[in-house]
Amino acid sequence: MVSAPLAAVKSGAPAKERLRLWIRILRASRLIEAVLRERLKSRFDTTLPRFDVLSALDRAPEGMAMSDISRFLLVSNGNVTGIVERLVTDGMASRTKRDGDRRTSIIKLTPTGKEAFAAMAEAHERWIDELLGNLPEDEARALAGTLKTFESNWEGGV
Amino acid sequence: MVSAPLAAVKSGAPAKERLRLWIRILRASRLIEAVLRERLKSRFDTTLPRFDVLSALDRAPEGMAMSDISRFLLVSNGNVTGIVERLVTDGMASRTKRDGDRRTSIIKLTPTGKEAFAAMAEAHERWIDELLGNLPEDEARALAGTLKTFESNWEGGV
DNA sequence: CCTTAAAATTTCATACTTGAAATATCCTCT
């Protein structure tokens, strides 16, 4: 402790307020995830992690490396290996080596996968629309903005 | 389809806006969870699920039934069995039968567990305070309010 | 009392998840 008073720097909501907020964020996301998981299972016989990977791949028609997928979805490398493995087995995704670098494998959606995902994405959007249906537009926008700021402040490590 | 036009009822943000919001909520909670998990591991040699269960038990000095824990934490029954098992092994929690109903077991924190959790909770609150530190107070309050409304609208099933 | 339904929990198979260690490949510098 050299010269600056430690506790007097921070501004904004007091600690208890922030803790409450975090608990609300956590509960909201768990509630929504539970609904999504159940519906993906019953209507498409798939899982949320698989949907997430398909969703990532759908944004990248040229394909993604394994590490791109894990970075994008905020999950570990080893995790992606297993999920992609099952997607390939199911004919939803394909892996090819990139010429010039045999370490990297490029994962793409197959036509089957693209088609299957399109149906899921359509339903998924409807479900979210339904689940968040009673949020007024201005609140939704404000909330998204706040979270976006938060996210960009923490992107790439604490 | 009898008489009401299906699409004209809902108000609020359009679907795309809601979808964006959901993705932000999801990413924010995953980012925060990743930090918490890593710190709980390195500083307390424990995991997030264990912390969650301890946290639930700490609110209930008289103890909780297994099903109370799973309902409170929004996780499945079978899941709680394993986590509590490990907590009991570690001396953090105890299980006793309730007289009058031998189906139910009551889980409580041991003194060791209570003490360990107090230290973790203190650190946890500091971490959240740090992670959400740049949220202005009014935004934090608004966000929490919005999420609270959302939650109570969906409590107890879709 | 006895059957049947309900409630609380555990068990089980399968899948997801992490973090660390192991592999394989590429790159750079001398």
Added chain:
DNA sequence: AGAGGATATTTCAAGTATGAAATTTTAAGG
């Protein structure tokens, strides 16, 4: 070219996580 380090991925052990089936106990109705 060869050593050493960096990158990309897989493997592995342990711990979550779900949903369904099985178990145990209680409660209710005839």
